[in-house]
Amino acid sequence: MSEALVRGWIDSGLSPESITMTNRSDKVRLEQLRDELGVQIVDTEDVNAYDVVVLAMQPDGVLPYVRSQTWKSPLLVSVAAHIEPAELEAASGLPAVCAMPNTPVAFRDGMTGLWFGPETDESVRTTAIALFERVGRTAVTDAKTMSAFMAAAGCSPAFFYEIVGSMTPVLTEAGFDEATARQIVAQAMKGSAELLLHESRQTEELIADVAAPGGPTDRGVGVLRARDLSGVMSSALRESAKEDHEPVDTSIERV
Ligand SMILES: NC(=O)c1ccc[n+]([C@@H]2O[C@H](COP(=O)([O-])OP(=O)(O)OC[C@H]3O[C@@H](n4cnc5c(N)ncnc54)[C@H](OP(=O)(O)O)[C@@H]3O)[C@@H](O)[C@H]2O)c1
Structure with a gap:
């Protein structure tokens, strides 16, 4: 550090x-x-x-x-x-x-x-x-806020790497090499984070901006919602923010 x-x-x-x-x-x-x-x-x-x-x-x-x-x-x-x-x-x-x-x-x-x-x-x-x-x-x-802060700021890099790592195989299967695949996903996410930092509208509205009903983004978001990405991410953050923690049950079925 x-x-x-x-x-x-x-x-x-x-x-x-x-x-x-x-x-x-x-x-x-x-x-x-x-x-x-x-x-x-x-x-x-x-x-x-x-x-x-x-x-x-x-x-x-x-x-x-x-x-x-x-x-x-x-x-x-x-x-x-x-x-x-x-x-x-x-x-x-x-x-x-x-x-x-x-x-x-x-x-x-x-x-x-x-x-x-x-x-x-x-x-x-x-x-x-x-x-x-x-x-x-x-x-x-x-x-009062330090634990939640530490979880969000400290764990976000690992959470982000997990997300990027889960997306890059789709690009390598399509023919990109690993480094290019990583760059594409990471840069797209970095740009999205930059836009988000300049926005005050709710994330729901921002998604609607880029996801035309029935279009590719909307269908992908539909998969994320059907598999409860939101529940998974908030559970992960709550787990990381716990001060006195029991050993984590990692037996949750991967979706
Ligand atoms: N890593 C992160 O992402 C992160 C994020 C936020 C906060 N932190 C905090 O940052 C601190 C360091 O984390 P780290 O991951 O960088 O650990 P680290 O790699 O173990 O580094 C600790 C450093 O402190 C030196 N050190 C130990 N005792 C010292 C002393 N009395 N005087 C001068 N230097 C001393 C060590 O060198 P020698 O062994 O050679 O003395 C080593 O270089 C931790 O308290 C951690 O909670 C880390």
Whole structure:
């Protein structure tokens, strides 16, 4: 995730020299990133030497790390799942933001949820929003909405790959190679997503725009509805959004 963010931020115009990365064990990878991206790297960081410190280790490492440092000035941002900003604020004594980006941030097409700690003020919020809007769109989240947000933004890439993967065989059977088939479906979906982002009308109306009654799109949509794609997708998202989950029953008959 840190690599995806840094790639996106550099592409957005942030100078690589203004970004410093570190890790604890894989120094070879860290040096590769310095050579490839032009970022600075350090072995032992002074967290107060930076305007913004982004923590991107696994969630169980975040609070121990925050407690191990003396925090004076930076804007503290964690991208770790299941950590709350108030916990970061209690451990650091600074205003903190929990950000939940997804991997398309690498291409500046991310969707990041921002959960502001109770100690944040307008200036901290504006800075955090600006930082993540460099690499996509943002939505303000909180304790109540974060799970649904994480499910929608974090799981959408996998859901999308599943959908694209299920459509490409129709194109390869028709004679396209795999890469072209993937490009056709993914680009068509990307364009549709772009149109959707500029629309306020209900999806039902947008479908009616492109699906003449009895025409090919309408017949295809009919199959999706007969097989309850809507029920399948909302069940998948509800499952991913569950906080305390039982093992999933995957024995559901594939349609
Ligand atoms: N992957 C996603 O799609 C995604 C989406 C949203 C949020 N997140 C969050 O992003 C975080 C990272 O996820 P990931 O998939 O990128 O995991 P990852 O591949 O395991 O990366 C974690 C990185 O943190 C480094 N690290 C661990 N402890 C450190 C410390 N004390 N100081 C400095 N660096 C440290 C690790 O390097 P060393 O082992 O070499 O130290 C490693 O490079 C997680 O908290 C996750 O919840 C991930």
